[in-house]
Amino acid sequence: MGNSFSEIKYEVKSNAAWITLNRPDAFNSFTPEMIKEVTSALKRANRDQDVRAVVITGEGRAFCAGQDIKTVDENTDYSGLLRNYYHPMVKALEAVTKPTIAAVNGVAAGAGMSLALATDFRIVHEKSSFVSAFMGIGLIPDSGFIYNLPRMIGYTKALEIATLDKQISGEEAKELGLATELVALDDWAEEVEKFVDRLANLPTAAFSLIKRYMMDSMHNPLDPLLEQEAQAQQTAALTADHKEGLQAFIEKRKPVFTGK
Amino acid sequence: MTNYEHIHVFQEGSIGVIQLNRPEYMNALNRKIVAEVVTQLEKFDADDSIRVSIVKGSERTFAAGADIEEMMNESTLSFELADPFSDWDRFLSIKKPVIAMVTGFALGGGFELALHCDFIFATENAHFGFPEVNLGVMPGAGGTQLLPRIIGKRKAMEWIMLGGHMTAKEADRLGIVNHLVAPERIEDETMRFAKRLANQPPIALRLIKEAVNRGEDIPLREGLLLERKNFYIAFDSKDQKEGMKAFVEKRKPSFKGE
Numbered sequence: 343m344g345n346s347f348s349e350i351k352y353e354v355k356s357n358a359a360w361i362t363l364n365r366p367d368a369f370n371s372f373t374p375e376m377i378k379e380v381t382s383a384l385k386r387a388n389r390d391q392d393v394r395a396v397v398i399t400g401e402g403r404a405f406c407a408g409q410d411i412k413t414v415d416e417n418t419d420y421s422g423l424l425r426n427y428y429h430p431m432v433k434a435l436e437a438v439t440k441p442t443i444a445a446v447n448g449v450a451a452g453a454g455m456s457l458a459l460a461t462d463f464r465i466v467h468e469k470s471s472f473v474s475a476f477m478g479i480g481l482i483p484d485s486g487f488i489y490n491l492p493r494m495i496g497y498t499k500a501l502e503i504a505t506l507d508k509q510i511s512g513e514e515a516k517e518l519g520l521a522t523e524l525v526a527l528d529d530w531a532e533e534v535e536k537f538v539d540r541l542a543n544l545p546t547a548a549f550s551l552i553k554r555y556m557m558d559s560m561h562n563p564l565d566p567l568l569e570q571e572a573q574a575q576q577t578a579a580l581t582a583d584h585k586e587g588l589q590a591f592i593e594k595r596k597p598v599f600t601g602k
Numbered sequence: 603m604t605n606y607e608h609i610h611v612f613q614e615g616s617i618g619v620i621q622l623n624r625p626e627y628m629n630a631l632n633r634k635i636v637a638e639v640v641t642q643l644e645k646f647d648a649d650d651s652i653r654v655s656i657v658k659g660s661e662r663t664f665a666a667g668a669d670i671e672e673m674m675n676e677s678t679l680s681f682e683l684a685d686p687f688s689d690w691d692r693f694l695s696i697k698k699p700v701i702a703m704v705t706g707f708a709l710g711g712g713f714e715l716a717l718h719c720d721f722i723f724a725t726e727n728a729h730f731g732f733p734e735v736n737l738g739v740m741p742g743a744g745g746t747q748l749l750p751r752i753i754g755k756r757k758a759m760e761w762i763m764l765g766g767h768m769t770a771k772e773a774d775r776l777g778i779v780n781h782l783v784a785p786e787r788i789e790d791e792t793m794r795f796a797k798r799l800a801n802q803p804p805i806a807l808r809l810i811k812e813a814v815n816r817g818e819d820i821p822l823r824e825g826l827l828l829e830r831k832n833f834y835i836a837f838d839s840k841d842q843k844e845g846m847k848a849f850v851e852k853r854k855p856s857f858k859g860e
Contacts, residue, residue, distance in 0.1 A: 554726075554784070570784070577786040 351401070352383045355540040356535075357601075358395040359387035371410035372453055377427040380457075384434040389511025394601045395542035396438055398461060399445035399534070408452020408475065420481075428453060428485045433562040435460045436486075439550035441541040445534045446470045446512075446521070456485035459494065462553065464520060465537050466512035467527040472520070473509045492562050495519055545583035546601035604642070608635040611642055614653035616653040616800045617793065618646040621660075628666035629659045631711035636743075637689045639690040639715070643696045650718040653859070655696075656792060657719060658703035661785075665712025667733065668743075690743050693718045694815075697808050699799050703792045705785065706727045709767075714741060717748040720811065722778060725785040728770040730778065735765040751818055752778055804859035809833075 351362040361383045363370035383488070387396045395587070400406055409423075435442060444450070444458040446466045452475045458464055476483045483491075483504050492500035495518050498541075503510065516524035525533035551574040559567045578584055582602040590597035603610075611619040620642050622629040629635075639657060646652040659665050702708075702719035708730050716722050716730070724730075732741050732749075740746065741762060750758035753776040761768060774782045783791045799807070809832040817825035836842050840860040848855035 549783075573784055573787040573791065577784060578788075580786075 347379045347383065347431045349373060350379045350383060352386070354387075354390065354393055356539060357392060358397055358538045359383070359390065359393045361387070361396065361398045362401050363398070363406050364401045366400075366404070368410060369404035369407035369449070370400040370402070370454070371407040372428075373413065374427050375411055376425075377431050381431040384431070384438055388434075388438045388440070393440060394544070394546045395441045395538055397443045397534070397538050399446055402538075404448040404454075405444070405446045405450040405470070406454025406457060407449065408454045408456075420484075424484055428456075432456070432486045434461050434542060439553070440546055441544065441549055443538055443551075445538075446472070446515075447530065448596075449473065451475045452483075453485050454463050456483065456487040458489075459490040459588075460486050463522045463537075463541070464515065465523040466515050466521040466535055467525055467530050468512050469527055470512035470515070470521075470549065471509050472503075472515060473587065474504055474507050474549065477507050479504055543599055544601075545581065545587065545599045547577075547581045547583060548578045551578055604645070606638045606642070607643065608632075609638045613652065613795065615797070616651060617796045618642075618649070618652040618655045619659045620655065622658070622665055623660070625660050625663075627669065628663045628707065629712065630667050630669045631665055631715065632669040632672050633684075633686045633689065636711075636715075640689050640692045640696075641698060644692065647697050650859070653698060654796045654803050655698060655700045656703055656796055657700060657715065658792075659705060659708075659712070662706040663712075664702070664704040664706060664728070665715055666707045666709040667710030667712060670737070687743055690714075690718070690744045697811065698804070699807055699811065701792060701796055701799075703750075703788060704730075704779070705788055710734055710741065710745075711743055714743040714745050714748065717744065717752070717778075721780045721795070723781050723783060723788060723795065724773065724779040725788050726768050726770050726782050727785055728773070728779075730768040730770075730773050731766060733765045735763060739754075752776075802855070803839070803845060803855075803857040805839040805841055806836055809836055 349363075349365055351360070351364050353360050361380060363376065363380070365371065365376065366375070384396065387393045431573040441463065444461040444464045446458055446464055448469065449471050450458045451473045455472045455474060458472065474483050474487070482488070490506065491503065494500075499518060502508065510518070510520070512521065512524055514522040523537055525599070555567065555570050555574060558570070583597075583599045585597060587597045608622065608624050610623050612619040612621070620639055622635060624630060624635060634809070643655055646655045672682065700719040701721040701723060702716040704722055704724040705717050706725070706728060708716045708728065710731075710733055713730050713732060732745050734740050734742070734745075746758075749762065755846060757776060770779065770782055773779050781791065781795070813825070813829045813832050816828055819829070841857045844857060845855045
């Protein structure tokens with residue numbers, strides 16, 4: 343695959359696309375170029391029929407330290423930065439129909455935390471951490487942080503995290519329900535691969551239908567959601583994976599889903 | 603059926619389907635395709651076996667605007683003499699219900715075509731918009747008249763002047779679409795709705811369509827009078843007898859359009 347990226351790495355293996363933020367000396371902090379690369383990698387992964395899960399992780403000790411603070415000052419046009427760079431990235435991530443996973447290999451700070459919050463699943467180890475850090479410099483959490491966090495862990499906890507800049511450890515993240523898996527640092531690489539592998543072998547079409555409507559359900563009334571469910575169920579029922587699931591159940595074996 | 607260059611025509615039960623078919627131009631509307639659509643709708647109107655029409659595009663595009671190449675060398679006088687929008691006027695005289703099934707893009711003339719229909723079913727990934735202003739012109743087939751009637755003057759002004767793309771969700775919120783449907787289900791759900799409409803009493807639907815559409819353009823008092831007369835006219839139909847008889851007999855009515 344032609345790899346035209348300079349600040350991230352992109353590879354596809356075992357039906358999963360791996361996007362690795364690759365500025366380890368700067369704790370993988372965001373530059374405009376890196377944000378554009380992540381955005382384009384997400385679009386590529388979403389188009390690629392062979393990709394059934396998308397992982398975002400960081401090279402080195404950090405996951406992502408957020409916006410590179412050296413590149414901003416009080417004259418920065420933050421609205422423009424968000425509208426032109428961060429928002430396209432967050433929207434591209436939201437538009438991925440397959441499972442998205444943040445493998446939070448270290449600190450996820452500021453917009454790095456926002457990015458992790460915008461994925462479907464987070465996997466952490468005991469040395470991983472999340473911190474908003476925006477209030478520390480007199481700013482507000484952005485890139486969907488304020489939208490995503492209260493939906494994930496409830497309003498009170500979200501407000502606390504957004505306003506008090508408390509560092510959340512891997513263990514706390516697991517307790518809060520922010521992280522799906524907490525694994526030992528020593529087993530990090532293989533545990534992440536195992537988790538990703540599991541997601542890359544789900545009935546992908548059914549997954550994407552659930553994802554499509556579950557977020558809507560957070561702000562839609564029951565009636566339209568029931569109608570969407572009825573329609574989506576019919577779509578799922580027509581997949582090869584549904585046929586395989588039924589067949590495997592009858593034959594008392596584990597189903598092998600192909601995402602078709 | 604008639605030989606058309608730019609549309610396909612199907613019939614499924616009592617539903618007539620017109621599919622725009624200029625895929626190499628993303629179904630951009632030229633004069634011919636509009637004339638073909640309207641001509642076919644008139645045929646459906648005259649065909650007793652049809653009760654409802656559906657206008658649809660291809661899987662990824664309903665219709666992306668007008669044919670710019672056809673238009674770029676026009677002048678004021680060439681337009682005046684050719685009167686290229688007159689086919690659209692005939693659309694207003696269509697009596698039977700027309701459903702637009704919007705998959706993908708409905709831009710410019712494509713959006714106007716959808717707005718001319720009585721109902722819009724759209725996929726969740728559909729986009730609407732009037733990009734004409736970005737080419738230094740403006741909508742010419744009803745955009746400035748139809749959109750404000752649906753979403754109000756202020757919102758319409760903003761969308762038509764800025765020429766942006768409206769997401770299906772936004773269009774739904776503004777009341778432009780009747781139902782948003784997943785792309786995988788749009789065909790089935792639109793057809794299911796068309797069949798429900800097709801079981802309704804055709805004469806009542808015709809009278810309702812006239813009352814609603816004309817009511818938008820006339821003073822309330824005139825509109826109420828028109829409604830009253832149409833209400834009276836309904837009593838001249840067998841469907842009225844059947845409908846009321848079935849109600850009294852506690853059974854489902856069967857409407858014949860007579």
